[in-house]
Every structure is written in C-alpha cells, then in structure tokens.
Amino acid sequence: MNYFKQILRFAKPYKHYAVLNIISNVFYALFGTLSMISLFPMLKVLFGDTKPLEIEPDWKGFSNITTYGEQYLNYFVTQKKAEGSDDVLIFMVILIVSTFLLKNLFGYLAMFFITFLRNGVLKDMRNELYNKTINLPISFYSEKRKGDTMSRISTDVLEIQHSFLSILELIVREPLMIIFTIISMFLISPSLTLFVFIFIPTSGFLISLIGKSLKRKSDKVQKEQGYFLSIVEETLGGLKVIKGFNAESIFARKFQNSTNRFYKFSNSLLNRQNLAGPTSEFLGISVIAVLLWYGGQMVLRDKSLDPGLFLVYMGLAYNILTPAKAISKASYSVKKGNAAAERVLEILNTESPLEDSPNAKTKDDFTSDISINNISFKYEDDLVLKNFTLKVPKGKSVALVGQSGSGKSTIANLVTRFYDVNEGNISIDGEDIKTLKKASLRSLMGLVTQDSILFNDTVKNNILIGNENASDDAVIEALKIANAWEFVKDLPNGIDTNIGDSGGKLSGGQKQRLSIARAVLKNPPIMILDEATSALDTESERLVQVALENMMKNRTSIVIAHRLSTIQNADQIVVMSKGEIAEQGTHTELLARNGVYKKLVEMQSFE
Template sequence: MNYFKQILRFAKPYKGYAILNIISNIFYALFGTLAMVSLFPMLNVLFDKTKRLETKPVWEGITGVKNYAEDYLNYFVTQKASEGHDDVLIFMVILVISMFLLKNVFSYLAMYFITFLRNGVLKDMRNELYYKIIDLPISYYSEKKKGDTIARISSDVQEIQHSFLSILELIVREPLMILFTVIMMLLISVKLTIFVFIFIPVSGFIISLIGKSLKRKSDSVQQEQGQFLSIVEETLGGLKVIKGFNSQTAFGEKFRASTTRFYNFSNKLLNRQNLASPTSEFLGITVIAVLLWYGGRMVLNDKALDPGLFIVYMGLAYNILTPAKAISKASYSVKKGNAAAERVLEIINTVSPLEDQPNAITKTDFTDAVALHNISFKYEDDLVLKNFSIHVPKGKSVALVGQSGSGKSTIANLVTRFYDVNEGSISIDGEDIRNLTKHSLRALMGLVTQDSILFNDTVKNNILLGKLNASDEDVIEALKIANAWEFVKELPLGIETNIGDSGNKLSGGQKQRLSIARAVLKNPPIMILDEATSALDTESERLVQVALENMMKNRTSIVIAHRLSTIQNADLIVVMNKGEIAEQGTHNELLAKNGVYKKLVDMQSFE
C-alpha cells in the first residue's frame, strides 16, 4: 500500500472528479440494492401473497423501518389492486425497470468521472517521469539500459493505470454495494446473514493464497520487457554494424531468447491471474448452494421465512458476489501494480546528486575568467584527472590536447557540470559553479561535441534549440557563420526540411556545421568545443574549421582537439598526459621545447 499512497498524490488535482465519482457510486450502490428489493413486491403480487391493508401505516421511528416499508408497500398495492390487477403489475414492472435504469445511469456517471481522474494521473505521472529522466545526471544512465527506461515510462505507467487506478473505481462502489446489500439482508433475516458470513472469510482466505506470488512474477515480466526494448533500441542504433558484420542471426537469437523468457513469465503470470475469477465464482456459488439448503429449511420446515423474501434474499446474496469478485481481482491488480509502481517510483524518487542548492545564484553575465583549481575526478575507481589547474581569461582560447584517455573530454563534462569534481573547484568569475543554478551556468555556455547530436525535426527547429524565440533571419545568419547556409538553401524546403532520425539525411560535415550553427545562434560568452572536427574528412574539416574560427572570434573558448592543425592559433595549448599537465604554452613555444607536443605534431604529420 506504500506505493499506492505515493501514486495517489498524482490524483490530487483531479479530486473534483473523485468526489463526483463517489457521489455517483453511492447512488449506484443504493439503486443496485433497491433494484433487487423491488422484486419482492412483484413476487408477492404474482403469488397473491400481499397482505391486505386498508389503513395507511404510521411511522414509529427508525427501529421499525422494515415493518413500516413492508406495510406501506402492502397498503399501496391494496389500493392499486382495487383498481385492477393490471394496474398493480404495470406499476411493479415500472418500479423494477426504474430501479435498474437508475442503477445503470449512475454506474455510467461513475465511470465517466473516474475516466478523467485515471487519464489525468497517467498524463501527470508520465510528465513527471519524463522531466525526472532529463533532470537526472548523465552518470545515472551509464549503467541503465535505454530500453528499460522506455519500458518504465510506457508499459509500466500503463500497468499502474490498469492495476492501481482500477482500484479507485472499486474503492467506494463495491464496498458500498456490499454494505447496502448486507443491511437489506440483515433486515430480511439476521440468522441467515450470520450463516452467510461464516463462509465469506473462508472464501477470502483461499482467494488470497493465489495472489501471493503475483508481484514477483509481474516484476520478471516488466524487467524482461525492458530487456527486449533495449535490444530493439540497440539494433536500430547499430544497424550498419550488425549488417556489416553479418550479425543478424546473433542479434536475432538474442532477441528471441528475451521474447521466449517474456513468453514464459507472461504465461505464468496470466494463468495465475486468470485463476482468480473462476475460483472466486466457484466459491461464491458454493456459498449460494449452502445458503439454498439452509434457507430452504427455514422456509419449508421452520416456516421462519417468507418464500418471496427468501427469493429476494438469494438475489441479494448473489448481488454480493459480483463486487466481492471485483475486489478479489483488484487485490491481484495491486500485487501486479506494485512491481510496476516500484520501477516507476524508483526513478521519480531518485535524488539527483547535482541538484541546485537552496540558495543557488542565477548568474547572467561573464566578466573575468573560467578557472579550474586543483581538480581531481574519477568516474569509478581510478582518477581520470589529478590536481589539474588551468585559467581561461575572458576572450582567450585555451586548447587541450593529448592522447585518448588523457582526460580532455572529462574537462568539458565538468565545466558544464554534467558531473561534479571529487576534489578542488571550478569557478566562473571567482564563483564556484556548484553555487550557481545549472540553468544559468549552461546558459553561459555553448557546446559542440564530436558526435553531432541532431533530432528528427527540421533544420530550423534543430537550430532554434540555441534560442527558441529567434527569427528565421537569425537562423539563416547563424547558418552562414557556420558555413552551413550553402547546403541548407539547396535542400528541398530550405530551413523547413526534415533532416531525419539523428540527422541521417545529411553528411557528417553537414551535421557538424548545423551543431555549430546551433551554438552560434545561442551566442554564449563561453564556448566549449569537444573534438568538433575529429570525425570529419579533410574537406569537411576545412569548412568546419572556418566555421569554428568565425564563431570563436572575441569569445572565450575551451577547445578539446585531436587534430593539432585546428588549434595552432590558440592563446594557450595545454598538453595532457594521464590526467595531468605535461606541458603548456603557445604552438611555437611548445615546438621549441621539443617535448610531448612536438612528438604529437610529428606523429600527425605522417598520418
């Protein structure tokens, strides 16, 4: 129930619908009970068992409600009978139909109002989960499979709607139906009702035994669903490699193994779940059968119960079975929904280690310098950076070079605060970036990565991520600075052309120039370029390099470079080796030192 309480907080904005649902359910339960009771006078008229009453009965208080209701009905029937049997029958038929009609009208209204609550909770839960997914740090997803996260926001949330939220329909309606029915049963025969309630706990105990393993089985199903969605996501992402290495069979086997496990888990779960309905119905009919025997003796042997009342009583007893069965199925749903809720709430309740401090500063300008002071950092066990320090004054460009694994890209991750340093500090204008809001920090920065991350949208909308309210003219100007307008204007719809999934309708150089245009449009005071040209051919590199030089004019830049030809004009070049500074200086100074940098330049000159 702990998970259920957490899910219920999403229902608060829709409490108006919940109240209307409860009111409708009260009337549904009331008219559902009266519909059964209304059969009694009909039976009495048919069997001519109606007691003739010529005088109107007198109300003697709540304790005599049963006798008053019965006498008043008999008085009414007596009056109608004097006008002819047809009138009595027509009235009784209308009474029965009216009760059942009202029961079903309120049943529909209850379902109508709960629909808005259920779908509203589903919408808000998905929204909160999505915002949490994009708020959590990148490090959170280093161990997680994308497919598993997709399964949580899609099928797990849907499962919560089907399981937990279906209880909201039952939480008032079915207990009220049982309550009203039991009150009527007690009014008809206390002795018979006590006999019925000896058997109900026994039935409940047997039903509860079936559902104990449902949560565990449901958890296995949902985890396996996340597994095969991950395989699909990886397959679509690496289709060229799979085809190029003729690995279709291997991946097919991997996917088949996952779907086979899903098939087996689902069979076990659904077969256990399907057992609920026939078991509860069989136990209910057993109770009815015993009731027929015991009640029949009261009617035939003891003459303690009117036959018409006994038939109505049997109808009421069966009337309990439907809500009881619904409640037993709901208990299975709770167990099944628990597994889904646990997986969804695991993400929602995760506290981000990069949360803004309560008194975080919103920084809107950049006036002095970016400084990394004695920082050390590790992703897992081994330090990637050790006591690393650099100073990047405003308007200057600092290039970081070195072998792969020397910690260059880690600097970009730390300055943008995708991760926090383990030791030391990073400051902007003397203020530790951990004291700034993440939003204002990243608003000061533009990022161009080695992998051009573009979205399945138009050229324009991809560029507008840099500045959402920019005009078409601003977008075109940014494309010109990034050397991208030449090819964009040739596209079928210009800036309104869709570039496909991950921008795959474009070449590598074209994609990278769009990434640069996005950063240009943002126009941030600090630019971080993480190996922006390393994946390009020579011609594309030249075009992109010109674009980068255009962008970096009069701007503070941290450039992470693999190709040394792209950073020769940097104000400072920092050569890194195993997370430490090997040497630093300008291009000419470093060549004169004849050290690590000179070796890197010589190696690349032979490439």
C-alpha cells in the same frame, strides 16, 4: 500501501472528480441493492400472496422496515383493487425498470468522472517522470539501459493506471454494494445472513495466499520488457554496423531469448492472476449452495420465511459475488502494480547530486576567466584527473590535446557541470560553479560535441534549440556563419526541411555544421568544442574548421582536439597525459621543446 500513498498525490489536482465519483458510486450501490429488492413486490403480486389491508401501516423505525414494506405493499394492492384498477403489475414493472435505470445511470456517471481522474494522473505522472528523467545527471544513466527508462515511462505508468487507479473505482462502489446488500439481507433473515460472513474472510484468505508472489513475478516481467526495448533501441541505432558485420542473427538471438523469458514470466504471472476470479466465484457459489439448503428448510419445513422473500434473498446473495470478485481481482492488481510503482518511484524519488543549492546565484555575464583549481575526479574507482589546474582568460582560446583516455573530454563534462569534481573547484570570475544555478552556468556556454546530436525535426527547429525565440533571419545568419547555408538553401523546403532521425538525411560534415549553427545562434561568451572535427573527412573538416573559426571570434573557448591541425592557432595548448598536464605553451613553443607534443605532431600528417 506505501507506494499507493505516493501515487495518490498525483490525484490531488483532480479530487473534485473523485468526489463526484464517490457520490455517483453511493447512489449506484443504493439503487443496485434496491433493484434486487424491487423484485419482491412483483413476485408477491405474481404469486397472489398479497393480503387485503385497508388501513395504511404506520412507520415504526428501521428495526421494523421489513414488516412495514410488506404491509405497505398489501395496502397498495388493496387500494388499487378497490379503485377497480388492474394496473398493479404495470406499476411493479415501472418500479423495477426505474431502479435498474437509476443504477446504470449512476454507474455510468461514476465511470465518467473517474476517467478524468485516471487519465489526469497518467498524464501528470508521465510528465513528472519525463522531467525527472531529463533533470537527473548524466551519471545516473551511465549504467542504465535507455529501453528500461522508456519502459518505465510507457508501460509501467500504464500498469499503475490499470492497477492502483482501478482501486479508486472499487474502493467506494464495491464495498458499499456489499454493505447495502448485507444490510438488506440481514433485515430479511438475520440467521441466514450469518452464512455470508463465512464467504468473505475465507475468500480473502485464499486469495491472499495465491497473490503473495505476484509482485515478484510482475517485477520480472517489467524488467524483461525494459531489456528487450533496449535491444530494439540499440538495434535501430546501430543498424549499419549490424548489417555490415552480418550480425543480424546475433541480435535476433538476443531478442528471441529475451522475448522467450518474457513469455515464461508473463504466463506465470497471468495464470496466477487468473485464479482470482474462479476462486472467488467458486467460494461464492459454495455459499449460495449452503444458503439454498438452509433457506429451503426455512421456507418448506419451518415456514419461517416467505418464498418470495427467499428468492429475493438469493438474488441479493448472488449480487454480492460480482463486487467480491472485483475486489479480489483488484487486490491482485495492486500486488502486480506494486512492482511497476516501485520502478517508477525509483526514478521519481532519486535525489540528484547536482541539484542547485537553495541559495544558488544567477550569473548573466562573463568578465574575467575560467579557473580550474587543483581538481581530481573519478567516474568509478580510478582517478581520471589528478591535481589538475588551468586558467582560461576571457577572450583566449585554450586547446586540450593528448591521447585517448587522458581526461580531455572530462574537463568539458566538469566545466559544464554534467559531473561534480571530487576534489578542488572550478570557478568563473572567481565564483565556484557549484554556487551558481546550473541553467545560469550553461547559458554562458555553447557546446559542440564530436557526435552531432540532432533531432528528428526541421533544420530550423534544431537550430532554435540554441535560442527558441530567434527569427528566421537570425537562424539563416547562424547557418551562414557555420558554413551550413550553402547546403541548407538547396534542401527541398529550406530551413523547414525535416532532417530525419538523428539527422540521418545529412552527411557527417553537414550535421556538424548544423550543430555549430545551433551554438552560434545561442551566442554564448564561452564555447566548448569537444573534438568537433575528429569524425569528419578532410573536405568536411576544412569547411567545419572555417565555421569554427568564424564562431570563435571574440569568444573564450576550450577546444578539445584529436587532430592537431585544427588548434595550431590556439593561444595556449595544454598537452595531457593520464589525467595530468604533461606540457603547455603555444604551438611554436611546444615544437621547440621537442617533447610529447612534437611526438604527437609527427604521428599526424598535416596538409
């Protein structure tokens, strides 16, 4: 129920639809009961059981409603016969049709209004979940599968709609239908109605016994679904490697093992869930059978119950079965939906350790330097950086070099505040970056990564991520600076050409130059290049290097490099080893020292 309360907050913007739904459901339940009761006058007329009554009966309150109804019917039929009209049967038919029409009309209206609420909640929940997904830090996803997150946004949210939100349809309509029906039954025969109260608690008890394991079973189904979606996502992303290594059978086996587990979990879950309907219906029919026996005695032997009223009573008793069955199924759905809600709320309730502080400041310019002050950092247990200190003055280019695992890329992650340092601090113009709004901090920086991260969209829209309000001329100018216009102008639709999933229609060098153009369009004062040329061939590297030099003019830059040929002109080169600074200086100074840097240079060939 705690999950249900948290999910219900998404319904607040649509509460007027909920009110209209409740009003419609009240009338639906009322006319649903009256539609059964309206059969009684028809039966009385058909059986010829109406007794002549010349005087209109007096209303003496609800305690006498059954007698009043029967007497008024007798009076109505007597009056019609006195008028010489034989249309009593037609009046009865119109009465029955009218009540059933009104019942179904309000039933439709109830569903009409609840549709806006259900789909509105679904939309808002997905939007909030997506916003939370992109706002949580990168560290949150380091051990999570993408497919699992996709499963939560798609199927888990849909499961919540089918389970929790179906309760909103039932929470008024079905209980009211049962209450109105039981009141009517009680007015017809109090002693016979006592048998009905045996059915509801017994049914509820048995159904609760069956449903206890549903949440656990449903959780397994949803986790497995997230797992095989991850396999699909990884397969599509690594299709070249899978085909190149003839590994199709390995991945097919992994996927089949997952779908086999999903098959078993789903069968177990659905078979348990499917018990709800038959169980409640069997219990209901059992009570109906007892009512037939007991009520039959009252009609045939004791003569204490009118045969027509007894038939109506049985219809009312059976009328309880449908809402009772719906409620029992809904209780199953809630248990099943609990698992989906738990998975969705796990993300929604996760507090980001990188949230802006309440008094975080906005910084619009960069005037002095970036200072990395005695920082230490670890992703898990082992320190990646130890007591690391570095100053990057405005307008200068600082290169970080070293073997893989020395902590170079970690510096980029910390300066952009994708992660927070464990010890020490990083400041810009003397202000700790933790005191700045993340959006403000990142607006001062442009980022070009080793992997060219592009999106399945046009060239123009990929570049506009740098500045969504830029004109076409500004986009083309950025492409020229990035040495990318030479191939973009020859594409079928120029800047409006779709580049495919992850830029799959382009070469590695072309993709990287588009990434640089995106950073150029943003025009930030600080540029961070994380091994921007390491994955390229020599020709592409030359073109990209020219683009980088164009972009870095008059900018402060931190360049993380694997290929040392790309950073010889840097103002300062910092050689890193195991998270610490091994040596630093200009290219010429470091060669003269005959130390770690010179060994790295000798290991690489220069052109």
